[in-house]
Amino acid sequence: MKIKSVNAADLLPAIRRMWELSAVKIRSIDAAMDRSQGAPVHTVAGRYQAKGWTDWTQGFEFGSAVLQFDATGDEQFLDMALQRIRHEMPTHITHFGVHDHGFNQISTYGNLLRLIREGRLPADRGTLDYYQLALRCSGAVQAHRWTAIGEGQGYIHSFNGPHSLFIDTLRTLRILLVAHSLGHVMKDEGDRVVSLLDRAVAHARTTARYCVFYGEGRDIYDVRGRTAHEAIFNIKNGDFRCIGTQQGYSGFSTWTRGLSWAICGFAELLEYMAQLSPSAFGPGNDKAKVLDMMDQAAAAVCDFYIDHTTLDGIPYWDTGAPGLARMADPYGVVSDPANDIEPVDSSAAAIAAQGLLRYGAWRQSIGDGAGERYTRAGLTVLETLLGDVYLSGHEHHQGLVLHSQYHRPNGWDHVPAGHLIPFGEATMWGDYHMRELALYVQRLAQQGPYLTFFNISGETR
Secondary structure (H helix, E strand, C coil): CCCCCCCHHHHHHHHHHHHHHHHHHHHHHHHHCCHHHCCEEEEECCEEEECCCCCCCHHHHHHHHHHHHHHHCCHHHHHHHHHHHHHHCHHHHCCCCCCCHHHHHHHHHHHHHHHHHCCCCCCCHHHHHHHHHHHHHHHHHHHCCEEEEECCEEEECCCCCCCEEECCHHHHCHHHHHHHHCCCCEEEHHHEEECHHHHHHHHHHHHHHHCECCCCCCCCCCCCCCECCEEEECCCCCCEEEEECCCCCCCCCCEHHHHHHHHHHHHHHHHHHHCCCHHHCCCCCCHHHHHHHHHHHHHHHHHHHHHCCCCCCCCECECCCHHHHHCCCCCCCCCCCCCCCCCECHHHHHHHHHHHHHHHHHHHHCCCCCHHHHHHHHHHHHHHHCCCCCECCCCCCCCCECCCCCCCCCCCCCCCCCCCCCCCCCEHHHHHHHHHHHHHHHHHHCCCCCCCCCCCCHHHC
């Protein structure tokens, strides 16, 4: 990536244009979606489709309407969100078959509770109790998907089964931490009390150890900052066995959306952990050591992203994608979504950009001037995504950010006629995270309240 000298205020005109386009997309999806078929997942020829595999995107749809209201004050989107959340989201609170509670519930109930905390929505007692209970229950359901690997460590397992740790889950730890902030504890067999904070820290530690590489010779593909999508364990004795992937090219290459989940996840965890007192952590979890573990992981994955993207900050779908070997200089050029060799993934870029910005802010908050580099990198990526190549200005295309990928190995992404690779389509998580990213930067530029997922406690408790 060629990092540019851009600042948040420079991007405000383009962000305003994005919200105008976003409004059209949200209304179109809401009017056209057949909810009996499931949640919208990705577009095919410009129209959002459901794709039954794992039910993890409903919160992004309704959360997008909440963010639209947050950014613009247009109450039609708040009304839409409240109606849909009331009718469609309760089943997700106790969905025991997914590892995505931090996506579905934080995007909806979490954003609404945050807006109450910020004084943007009325704080009536019944509504507060409803949102808080939804988040507390969801945090416990997520935390209960637990595989212990000995010595108090473990992980929230993926829908593949108790042997499987996905790197994606790192960012869904938000739901455990929100529930913890609201005073919730999980009770297990024999009334054993489980700290949701300690469980989140344990999952993050396992992810940092087994899904992130540090250039220390772990295997011959150990490049600092690369990530594995999946870590697989022997659940009989807790031993780590191997790395793998579900959506990447190989366990020994880096699926870039997984990399982006790590970038954003570790950066947000640092922000959350930093504001806790040392006494909040349980035995064996020293605050300074926890922050150091997360800081090392965040720095590694951020640096890897910067080094393995095109000049304008967009990654290919996997750093080991076989077609990259046929490109003379895949990272030394501006991204070309229609290159007909390997797809780029704009959704990975939207997720990573927010993580780069948050990590840059974290480094600067502790007096490290090098944090400015990550901030500029994040803004560089956002500037690219706000341009005409990626931002969908077509009224009849329901996607907001074009050239996003869902599942390349399974061939689920739409390939336009006359082309060899998928491009020109959008995903619900890509569009949601573009809105979240834009709101984050808009608030920075306008010196508004700093956007965090955990600004939900205090007076609302």
